[in-house]
Amino acid sequence: MCAQSSDSDRYTEIRNAKARRDFFIEDKFEAGIALRGTEVKSIRNGRAQISDAFARVERGEVWLHNAHIDLYEFGTDNNHDVLRQRKLLLHQNEIRKIAQALAAGGRTLVPLRMYFKGSLVKVEVALATGKKQFDKREDLKKRAEIRDHERVVRFRR
Numbered sequence: 001m002c003a004q005s006s007d008s009d010r011y012t013e014i015r016n017a018k019a020r021r022d023f024f025i026e027d028k029f030e031a032g033i034a035l036r037g038t039e040v041k042s043i044r045n046g047r048a049q050i051s052d053a054f055a056r057v058e059r060g061e062v063w064l065h066n067a068h069i070d071l072y073e074f075g076t077d078n079n080h081d082v083l084r085q086r087k088l089l090l091h092q093n094e095i096r097k098i099a100q101a102l103a104a105g106g107r108t109l110v111p112l113r114m115y116f117k118g119s120l121v122k123v124e125v126a127l128a129t130g131k132k133q134f135d136k137r138e139d140l141k142k143r144a145e146i147r148d149h150e151r152v153v154r155f156r157r
Contacts, residue, residue, distance in 0.1 A: 003142075014048045014114040021136065023110055023128035029098070031123050032089035033064065033114075038072035038079050045122055048114060055088060055109040055125055057099045062088040064111065064123065088123060101127050 019025070034044075042048060047070035053062050064086045071079050100108050103131075112124045131139075 005095075010048050012044055012116060014043070014046070014050055014134075016050045016053070016110065016112050018051050019110050019112050019126070019128065021139075022065050022131055023108070023126075024135075024154055025110075025112070025126045026107070027097075027101070027127045028112070029090060029094055029125050031062065031125055033121050033123050034087040034089060035069075035121055038075040039069045040121060041072045041075075042070050043114065044116070050111045050114055053111050056112065057095060057102060058110075058154075060095065062090055062098065062109070062125075067111065067114075075124055078091060090124065098127065 049068040053064060053067040055062055057063075066083060067086060068082055071082060098109060102109065106129050107129055109125055110128045112126050114121065115121050116122070
């Protein structure tokens with residue numbers, strides 16, 4: 001018998017920690033992303049960052065901007081540009097829905113996470129509305145209250 005591969009041990013997920021702190025998340029979409037080979041290898045090594053990234057709809061296509069994917073350390077002259085624009089692969093009806101929401105104003109398209117689904121790299125993007133400073137403070141207060149409540153319940157047991 002053949003031993004099972006240990007790909008589950010190498011599962012990589014890059015998260016955007018700033019997204020949930022700075023935005024109210026509304027609709028989520030799973031998109032493929034057009035990458036080069038060295039970019040996929042860098043992501044597999046966990047050498048990517050999407051905390052400053054955003055997406056735009058341009059000429060009927062969705063493009064991911066400011067996603068930083070490090071150079072592949074064993075790459076040659078064919079290595080990729082670190083901050084190049086990358087095309088997100090979505091269905092036309094999803095692109096139409098996103099474009100209408102962005103055109104209405106007050107929303108932005110933010111990547112939440114980048115992950116592997118099988119051997120393909122996927123990006124979870126969301127339509128989001130920006131939070132004000134007082135919204136962020138209220139969220140911190142709610143989390144602190146929940147933490148205190150859980151601590152009290154734990155000590156009562």
